[in-house]
Structures are given as C-alpha cells and as structure tokens.
Amino acid sequence: MxxxxxxxxxxxxxxxxxxxxxxxxxxxxxxxxxxxxxxxxxxxxxxxxxxxxxxxxxxxxxxxxxxxxxxxxxxxxxxxxxxxxxxxxxxxxxxxxxxxxxxxxxxxxxxxxxxxxxxxxxxxxxxxxxxxxxxxxxxxxxxxxxxxxxxxxxxxxxxxxxxxxxxxxxxxxxxxxxxxxxxxxxxxxxxxxxxxxxxxxxxxxxCLDSKNPKEIKPGRYDVILEPCAVGSIMEWLNYIAFGARQFHEGTSFVSGKIGKKVLGENITIYDDGNDGGGIAFPFDFEGVPKKRVWLIQKGIAKGVVHNSLTAKREEGQSTGHALTPEYPEDPMALNLFVKGGNGSLRRMISSVERGLLITRFHYINGYLDTTKALMTGMTRDGTFLIKEGKVKHGLKNLRFTDSMVRAFSNVVMLSRERQVINSWWQDIGSLVCPAMLVKDFNFSGKTEF
Missing domain, CATH: 3.30.2290.10 (PmbA/TldD superfamily)
Known part of the structure; x- marks a missing residue:
C-alpha cells in the first residue's frame, strides 16, 4: 500500500x-x-x-x-x-x-x-x-x-x-x-x-444429497434458483442490458422501453455503491460519486448506468459508473442488488409439486439474443428433483436455454434473505441476490454426469 x-x-x-x-x-x-x-x-x-x-x-x-x-x-x-x-x-x-x-x-x-x-x-x-x-x-x-x-x-x-x-x-x-x-x-x-x-x-x-443422480428429460419445469444461480444470470444481464452503450446500440432488452413493463412486477433491480449490504465502493474510475440507480422497479425499466461520455451524449449527468480509462464507452453497474420478497427457500420447496432445485450455473452464454436476454448454460454442483414439496434426490446436470426476460416475468416467489455473490470485480463490487421460484423454466438438453 x-x-x-x-x-x-x-x-x-x-x-x-x-x-x-x-x-x-x-x-x-x-x-x-x-x-x-x-x-x-x-x-x-x-x-x-x-x-x-x-x-x-x-x-x-x-x-x-x-x-x-x-x-x-x-x-x-x-x-x-x-x-x-x-x-x-x-x-x-x-x-x-x-x-x-x-x-x-x-x-x-x-x-x-x-x-x-x-x-x-x-x-x-x-x-x-x-x-x-x-x-x-x-x-x-x-x-x-x-x-x-x-x-x-x-x-x-x-x-x-x-x-x-x-x-x-x-x-x-x-x-x-x-x-x-x-x-x-x-x-x-x-x-x-x-x-x-x-x-x-x-x-x-x-454433495451427499446428490449422490446416485438420476436422469430427467429436458423440458419446462418450475425451478428454484438459489442465490448463486441468480447471481450468474444477473452478471450476464449486467453485461448485456444495464449499460448506456448497450442501451443506445439497441442491443439491450430495455432499449426503447424506459417507463414500460419489461419484467414481472415483483422484480426490482438497482445499483448502489454506497450500500453496505454488498461490497460497497463510493466512486467510479473518473472520481464521480456513486449513487443509487434504479434499473428495474416493480418490473418497469427505469434507466441504465452512465459515465461522463455516455451522459454527455444524452445531455445528462454521469451516474458514477465509469470503468478504468481503457473502457471509455462502457459504463457498468458493479454494485447490483435484486430486491428480495417475503418467501424463504423452505417455503419455496414446500410449494413445488414437481420441479427442480438449482445450486448454480456455469458456462453461461448470454449473447444468443441480447434483446430478449436469451441465454444458455449448464447446471452444476447440486441439481435436485423436488416432488410433492420435498427434495427427493439428485439429478444429472441439465442445459438450460431460455429468455431471462420471460423467466424473470414468471417469478412467483423471492426469498427475503439475500446473499452477497462474488464476481470478477470482487474488491469493488458484488451482486446481492435472493433465491427465486420461477415457473416453466426451459431446459433444452441433458448430460451423462
């Protein structure tokens, strides 16, 4: 130092x-x-x-x-x-x-x-x-x-x-x-x-609960996404949707939709570098103070994050989201929060007649169609079948392919408890996410492990 x-x-x-x-x-x-x-x-x-x-x-x-x-x-x-x-x-x-x-x-x-x-x-x-x-x-x-x-x-x-x-x-x-x-x-x-x-x-x-995993056919299932799974999706949404460059290039799912409903009414997403509930950091790499920016509020698109360059193009003010100087066109939200609900993981499980519990995803590709937030990826390290409100046994991993706009419009419960999730920008920010119960989440393939 x-x-x-x-x-x-x-x-x-x-x-x-x-x-x-x-x-x-x-x-x-x-x-x-x-x-x-x-x-x-x-x-x-x-x-x-x-x-x-x-x-x-x-x-x-x-x-x-x-x-x-x-x-x-x-x-x-x-x-x-x-x-x-x-x-x-x-x-x-x-x-x-x-x-x-x-x-x-x-x-x-x-x-x-x-x-x-x-x-x-x-x-x-x-x-x-x-x-x-x-x-x-x-x-x-x-x-x-x-x-x-x-x-x-x-x-x-x-x-x-x-x-x-x-x-x-x-x-x-x-x-x-x-x-x-x-x-x-x-x-x-x-x-x-x-x-x-x-x-x-x-x-x-x-690990113990998922021993001797069984196969399940691809298709649409009610799924419980634990915070790590939600965090990996949010990390991709951040890349493709919540920055001013993506918004103005028309590649974001919120492009041209500010003030309009884009996700479910129970989904609120914001960025706040001063919130100690995450990994707080008070200014951006231009020295502009960070402030809370509402990205999605009760399902309605509210805004995107700016640095000085993108703000000038809009005749507005920087929101304090400049990255280091080699990225002058790419403001990014680094302190993302997804607002929780009134549920709990136990309550979610008990409410599912037949569905899946997902610990986390990996190898996500979020570039399939960014205007719909269409993504694909694999489950990993703990995928379970839920039947009649109870976790029954482990499952072999599955590939999902789905629009996160559709998925986040089908969230029926969010946990009150949220978890701080790691990301590549570790020391200057984080993702703070609840668990989610999502209806009809689409799985497109299966694995042998």
Whole structure:
C-alpha cells in the first residue's frame, strides 16, 4: 500500500507538468494472496503485488490513454507524455466531455486490518479444517480462498481527489464424490465474517444429497434458483442490458422501453455503491460519486448506468459508473442488488409439486439474443428433483436455454434473505441476490454426469 498522502502528492506533481488541456490519473494498487486446492490438497499458494497507473489526457476533442505499473516519478512523467502524444494523434470526438469536477464522497468502512494481515498459514489452517470435515464423509474438496488489500485513487486537473483503501476475502468450496458434487461460497471485506463452518456444511450436504443422480428429460419445469444461480444470470444481464452503450446500440432488452413493463412486477433491480449490504465502493474510475440507480422497479425499466461520455451524449449527468480509462464507452453497474420478497427457500420447496432445485450455473452464454436476454448454460454442483414439496434426490446436470426476460416475468416467489455473490470485480463490487421460484423454466438438453 502506497498510501493516500504519497499518492496524491506524487500524482499532483506529475499533473502539474502535463502539457494537455485536461489530465487525469487513476491508480489501482493491489496485494493479494490466493490458496487453491483440489483432491483435498493445497496445490498452489501465490501472492502478487502490483500497482497500475493510468493517465488520460485531452487535447481539444481528442483523448489519449497510457498506463504503467511503475510509481517512479520519471516513469510516471514518461507515461503521461505518451498519453498526450496519443491524444494529439487521435481523431476528434465531438462527444468528448470535460473531466469531472471536484466532489465529496461518503465515508465507507472498506478496509479491515484483520483481512489485510491474514497470512497464508491462516488461510491454510482454515482450508485444512474443511478437508478434515469432508474426510469424515469420504469426500474430496476443491476450490480457492483469497484475501487482498487494495487502494484506488483518482486525481485530475479539475480538482478531483478521490482515494479509497479496500480489503476483500472470498472462498469457494466444492465437495466431491465419484458421482456428485456440492458448492458453497462466501465473500466479505472482513475475513472473520466468512462463516467457514456453514459454507463447508452446505457444500458437503449438497454433495451427499446428490449422490446416485438420476436422469430427467429436458423440458419446462418450475425451478428454484438459489442465490448463486441468480447471481450468474444477473452478471450476464449486467453485461448485456444495464449499460448506456448497450442501451443506445439497441442491443439491450430495455432499449426503447424506459417507463414500460419489461419484467414481472415483483422484480426490482438497482445499483448502489454506497450500500453496505454488498461490497460497497463510493466512486467510479473518473472520481464521480456513486449513487443509487434504479434499473428495474416493480418490473418497469427505469434507466441504465452512465459515465461522463455516455451522459454527455444524452445531455445528462454521469451516474458514477465509469470503468478504468481503457473502457471509455462502457459504463457498468458493479454494485447490483435484486430486491428480495417475503418467501424463504423452505417455503419455496414446500410449494413445488414437481420441479427442480438449482445450486448454480456455469458456462453461461448470454449473447444468443441480447434483446430478449436469451441465454444458455449448464447446471452444476447440486441439481435436485423436488416432488410433492420435498427434495427427493439428485439429478444429472441439465442445459438450460431460455429468455431471462420471460423467466424473470414468471417469478412467483423471492426469498427475503439475500446473499452477497462474488464476481470478477470482487474488491469493488458484488451482486446481492435472493433465491427465486420461477415457473416453466426451459431446459433444452441433458448430460451423462
């Protein structure tokens, strides 16, 4: 960790030397440790420390971006000048906005010393306990456990001075037998908030309950999607639907439908970087403060997320969703929440006459038809038959192919309890999802495992 004061003083000194009309510096520094395991054996333990600094400069209506992973002043100045030379040789972009102005940010507790100081030995000790418990049931364990500390800073020539230190801890556990598997995960900024016992017990129980899986014909079934399954769908909906670029290109299922009903009345989706119920992060990579953005409210399309460039095209304001400078056209929601309901997983199961319980999906392809959110993917690590309100036995995995617009219009129950789900943007956001009971979810194929 370089620290706020040193980052600001160094980058401010470099920006003063910029020949550009406007200049921005973005710093992302991370120290992370990862423990991977398979066959109930730790097979990899790695640590990485890296710092990346982006410079974005504008000359008239032209912009250049360059980056370095050296915090040496001479290297920073060289990178700044590279971005300036790139800007000089770009085409004019009439939509290019001015850099954001100075702002204030809410104080969020996103850095925990207990997580930052968590050692490889402590990770190994936690994992060994998981192995020991699984061995009692003759099960193997696979997965990974990571801890990290990061810092993000944005400094620009218009007065933006944003800095946030971060920590993160995540674990996933897959329990395996010769013919079944079970999965559970946890994510938090505070490592001690991870319930290792509950995560382990869930993975083991799912693996044991899905032994000797039976086949079932593809077709339409009432399904209960647990939060991990909902999260993987939401991650794809985020890619294809909730950003301004997708909206304006007409590829989103909400394109041209703001103010109209697009999903079921019980579906509300929003993004809020300040909500501590998820992995909060108070500003974007332009230094714009995050605020709550309603994407879907009671089934009605309400809006999409913007950065400064897409907001200018609409003569509006950035919602605080800029990614790093190499993605100037692609704002993205990184703190997604799906509002829960009044149900519970137990109540959902008891209400199903004949259907399926899905732990999670993998290998999802959400590009089949983005205007309908048509996706395909596989079930994994715990697929079960429900009959007469009870979970009967495990099933061999199935392939689904369905429109998520149709599926999310057929949700008949949502759980009150929600789970924080991991994603690729781990330290700066998350997905917070309930379980869902969906009518007539379509499965298009089956597997032999």
């Amino acid at each position: 370089i620290g706020k004061d040193r980052i600001f003083s160094t980058l401010e000194a470099i920006l003063k030397k910029s020949p550009a009309e406007q200049t921005e510096a973005v710093l992302i520094g991370t120290t992370s440790g990862l423990t991977r395991y398979a066959n109930s054996t730790i097979h990899q333990n790695v640590a990485e420390t890296d710092t990346k600094i982006y410079f974005r400069t504008s000359v008239g209506k032209k912009m250049g971006v360059a980056s370095t992973n050296s915090f040496v002043p001479e290297d920073l100045k060289r990178t700044l000048l590279n971005s300036y030379y790139l800007a000089e040789n770009q085409r004019q972009n009439p939509d290019l906005p001015e850099l954001p102005p100075k702002a204030t940010y809410p104080k969020l507790q996103t850095y925990l010393k207990s997580t930052a100081s968590f050692t490889p030995k402590q990770r190994a000790d936690k994992v060994k306990r998981i192995f020991k418990k699984a061995a009692k049931f003759d099960l193997d364990i696979a997965g990974s456990f990571s801890t990290s500390q990061s810092e993000v800073a944005v400094v620009n020539s218009n007065g933006v001075r944003a800095y946030q230190p971060l920590t993160g801890a995540s674990i996933n556990v897959i329990a395996l037998s010769p013919d079944s598997s079970g999965y559970a995960e946890g994510l938090s900024r505070r490592v001690r908030d991870l319930d290792f016992e509950a995560i382990t017990d869930t993975a083991i129980r799912k």
